[in-house]
Amino acid sequence: MEKIMKRIVFTMVTLSFVGLCSVPRSWAVTDDQFLALQKEVQSLEQEHQQDQAEIQALKDQQGQTEQKTEEIKKTADKAVEVASQVQPAMQSVNTEVKVPVENHNFVLAGDAEFQYTNQGGGNKSHGSYGLADFAPVFLYRANDKVLFEAGFDTSIDNSSITLQSPNNGATSGNSGYSTTFNLTFATIDYLFNDYATLVAGEMLLPLGTYSERGAGWLNKLPDDPMSRSLLIGTGVGAQVRGSKAIGNNGSMVTYAVYSANGGHTIDGTSSSTTFDGANTIQNFDTSGNRTNMNRTPSEGGRIGWFYPWKPHYDIELGLSGQTGEWNTDGKLWQAGVIDAAVHVSPYFETKGEYIYTGQETTDLGTIHPQGWWLQSGFKMSFFNWDVPLIPSTELVFRYDTVNYGIGDLTSTPKNARRFQPGIVYYITNTLWLEGSYEKIFYGDGVPSDNQWIAQLSYGF
Amino acid sequence: MKESKRVLGLLRFVFVAGVSMFLFCQSGTLVLADSQNKKPVKILDGEKLYAINCSRCHTERYPTERTDAQWKTLLMHMQVRANLPPEQARKILKYMKENN
Numbered sequence: 001m002e003k004i005m006k007r008i009v010f011t012m013v014t015l016s017f018v019g020l021c022s023v024p025r026s027w028a029v030t031d032d033q034f035l036a037l038q039k040e041v042q043s044l045e046q047e048h049q050q051d052q053a054e055i056q057a058l059k060d061q062q063g064q065t066e067q068k069t070e071e072i073k074k075t076a077d078k079a080v081e082v083a084s085q086v087q088p089a090m091q092s093v094n095t096e097v098k099v100p101v102e103n104h105n106f107v108l109a110g111d112a113e114f115q116y117t118n119q120g121g122g123n124k125s126h127g128s129y130g131l132a133d134f135a136p137v138f139l140y141r142a143n144d145k146v147l148f149e150a151g152f153d154t155s156i157d158n159s160s161i162t163l164q165s166p167n168n169g170a171t172s173g174n175s176g177y178s179t180t181f182n183l184t185f186a187t188i189d190y191l192f193n194d195y196a197t198l199v200a201g202e203m204l205l206p207l208g209t210y211s212e213r214g215a216g217w218l219n220k221l222p223d224d225p226m227s228r229s230l231l232i233g234t235g236v237g238a239q240v241r242g243s244k245a246i247g248n249n250g251s252m253v254t255y256a257v258y259s260a261n262g263g264h265t266i267d268g269t270s271s272s273t274t275f276d277g278a279n280t281i282q283n284f285d286t287s288g289n290r291t292n293m294n295r296t297p298s299e300g301g302r303i304g305w306f307y308p309w310k311p312h313y314d315i316e317l318g319l320s321g322q323t324g325e326w327n328t329d330g331k332l333w334q335a336g337v338i339d340a341a342v343h344v345s346p347y348f349e350t351k352g353e354y355i356y357t358g359q360e361t362t363d364l365g366t367i368h369p370q371g372w373w374l375q376s377g378f379k380m381s382f383f384n385w386d387v388p389l390i391p392s393t394e395l396v397f398r399y400d401t402v403n404y405g406i407g408d409l410t411s412t413p414k415n416a417r418r419f420q421p422g423i424v425y426y427i428t429n430t431l432w433l434e435g436s437y438e439k440i441f442y443g444d445g446v447p448s449d450n451q452w453i454a455q456l457s458y459g460f
Numbered sequence: 461m462k463e464s465k466r467v468l469g470l471l472r473f474v475f476v477a478g479v480s481m482f483l484f485c486q487s488g489t490l491v492l493a494d495s496q497n498k499k500p501v502k503i504l505d506g507e508k509l510y511a512i513n514c515s516r517c518h519t520e521r522y523p524t525e526r527t528d529a530q531w532k533t534l535l536m537h538m539q540v541r542a543n544l545p546p547e548q549a550r551k552i553l554k555y556m557k558e559n560n
Contacts, residue, residue, distance in 0.1 A: 107526070107533045141533040149537060191539075194546045212541060213517045245545040248503050250512045254543035304543070311511035343516070429519045459518065 110136040110151070111217030111459045119451040131455075132156045133216060135184065145191045151184040185234060199239040199258075206241070206256040206302040207231050207320050208337040208353040217459035220377055220394065221422050221436050226402040227355045227371025231335055232322070235260030237297060254304040254318075262298030262324035263333045298324020298333075312346040331360040347382040351375055373400030377424075389425070396422040396436070415443040430459045506555025509548045517542065523559035531556040 029037075115131035133155040140148040156179045187201035204211045211233050214224065237260030243252045300322030308314035318339040326333035334357065341351035352374035360366050375398040381391040401417040422436030434455040441448045504512070514520055526534065531553055539549040 105529060105533055107530050107537075109534070109537075139533050139537050141536055144536075147533070147536050147540065149540075189536075189540045191536075191546075197540050199540065218518050241540070241543060243543040243545045245547060250504055250509060250548065252543075252545055252548075256543070308512045311508055312515060314512065314516070316516070341516070346515075426519070429521065 105141040107139040107141075108136060109139060109460060110134075111215055111457060113216040113222075113458075114456045115222060116454045117451055118453075119449065130157065135216065147189040147191075148187075149189065150186040153180070153182045153184050155180050194242075195244060196240055196242045199241060200237075202234055202236050203239055203258065203260065205232060205235050205258070205260065205300065205322065206239075207300065207322060207335060208302075208339040208355070209304075209316075209318060209341070209351075210339075210353060215459075216455075217430075217432070217457045220396045220424050220432075220434065221375070221398055221420060222434055222453040222455040223436075223438075225353070225371075225373035225375075225398070225400040226416060226418060227353070227373055227400060230355055230357050230369045230371060230402065230404075231337070232263050235262070235298070237261060249308060251307040252305075254306065255301065256303075256320075257299075257301035259297050259299050262322070263326040295325055295330055298322055300324075300335075302337075304339075312343050314343050316341045326359070329362070331362070332358070333360070334358045345382075347379040349377050367405040369403065369405040371400065371402035373398060392426045394424040394426070396424060398422070417441050432457045504548075504551070506551035506553070506558075510552045510555055513542065513544060513548065513552065514538075523556045526556075526560065528557045528560065531560065 112135065113131065113133040115129070115133075116127065117130040118127035133153065135151065135153045137149065137151045142148065183202060185202050185204050187199050187203055190198040190200075192198060206212060208228075208231070210225070210228055211231075214228075216222075235258070237258055239256055239258035239260075241254070241256035241258075243254040245252045300320065302318055302320030304316060304318035306314065306316045316339075319337070320339070321334070321336040323332065323334040325331060336356050338354045339352070341349070343349045352372065354370075354372040356368065356370045358366055358368050375396065377394050377396045380393045380395065383390075385391060398420045399418070400420070401415070403415040405414070418438055418440045420436055420438040422434060425433040427433060434453075434457060436453050437450070438453070439448065439450045511520070523531070535544075535549050535553040535556070538544055539546060544552075
């Protein structure tokens with residue numbers, strides 16, 4: 001037993017010795033290394049202490065921040081409370097003082113013309129700068145429902161070149177001139193809804209389309225169709241107008257109905273005599289109807305239909321009329337107008353009107369002044385020629401005729417017809433140079449007239 | 461007994477007829493909707509409406525010629541003067557504003 005125990009002890013000692021001898025050299029630590037390690041441990045301890053100090057500082061800062069946040073929150077709550085108390089008062093102030101958010105509700109539009117005329121034929125005169133015209137239109141949008149419109153016309157007219165009038169037979173002018181300032185129209189427009197607008201005031205009457213779309217700058221010829229003189233251009237009254245789109249291709253039907261002071265005698269007398277000693281229509285004023293010398297106002301309206309195939313390809317047809325007394329004896333003046341306009345490309349357009357009127361008189365029964373006009377335009381840019389001037393030019397032609405319906409009782413021509421070729425040069429889209437030559441033939445053997453007109457037009 | 465069978469039969473008929481009518485109406489609606497979908501309606505935008513309407517009476521004006529508020533006033537004026545449908549006038553105004 002003892003032998004066994006000795007052997008075991010001997011074996012363990014031997015193994016221990018062998019194990020100690022087999023320990024690698026790297027496990028051995030020198031004094032220098034130990035000192036270095038000791039320093040490193042010390043520095044780590046210092047760093048640890050610094051980290052602890054920083055953590056403590058951050059904790060302190062967090063506490064302060066939380067405290068400040070709490071204070072700010074309390075302040076914000078107080079501000080919200082104060083604001084909720086102040087807001088109703090602010091709202092009441094806002095409703096009382098409305099500050100406009102836009103300052104361009106007012107717009108100045110309109111046109112200006114300058115004309116040179118050289119007249120020959122039976123009423124020959126020297127060439128003359130015959131007309132300078134400035135026609136501003138003032139627009140003011142009070143809000144989304146209300147619009148004020150006013151159009152003025154200021155012109156100086158050299159009366160020495162007055163055309164021979166088939167009405168009064170005047171064949172000579174004078175060397176003077178006249179300056180005029182007229183209120184062309186002035187209306188208040190109230191947009192009821194998408195289908196009806198109330199227009200009240202001095203209105204351009206929707207008899208045909210020329211009076212509403214025939215301003216100097218809009219018309220491509222320098223003067224008006226003769227037959228337009230048969231119609232009343234404006235009237236003081238009220239009108240309801242609107243439109244309804246049909247489908248989604250841009251087509252629409254339009255309407256306008258109105259009541260206005262009708263035509264009246266020029267001299268304001270109650271005389272129902274239509275004609276003066278020369279049997280001419282001198283006592284009927286179609287230039288404007290600001291007064292009502294009749295027993296009742298006149299009524300009228302227009303209905304139109306517009307159909308576009310695509311942009312610049314469209315047709316428009318319209319039918320309009322007016323009826324009402326024109327003097328204090330209750331004599332009637334009535335008018336019917338058919339208007340049409342067609343665009344068959346961006347380059348070609350044609351439009352016209354047929355006008356038929358009926359006027360009761362005491363000495364001639366009922367007369368029927370009537371006339372029509374047809375005007376076409378062709379833009380030379382159609383040819384796409386790479387030459388100067390031509391692409392900016394449009395050729396225009398108008399034929400118009402008028403018959404005053406006076407019959408053989410007059411000593412002056414009862415009818416006239418006019419051929420009028422013209423040209424428009426577009427300096428810009430709003431500045432045009434227009435020129436036209438017109439030849440007028442009168443009935444009843446009266447010598448014909450002709451004249452050249454050049455006009456500079458500007459639309460703004 | 462016969463009466464109760466008739467009542468039941470009548471109720472059955474009413475039920476079947478009602479369901480049939482309901483399905484018929486639904487199918488009709490679906491067919492209409494389908495036919496509408498097959499032919500999409502072309503809605504004109506402001507640019508096309510501008511080209512269609514404005515050049516009828518005058519040369520086209522450049523959108524940059526006026527401010528937004530001025531175009532708003534002018535389109536209101538043209539809505540009255542040219543009898544433009546308001547929806548079309550609004551689209552034209554939107555086009556003018558977007559391009560000035």
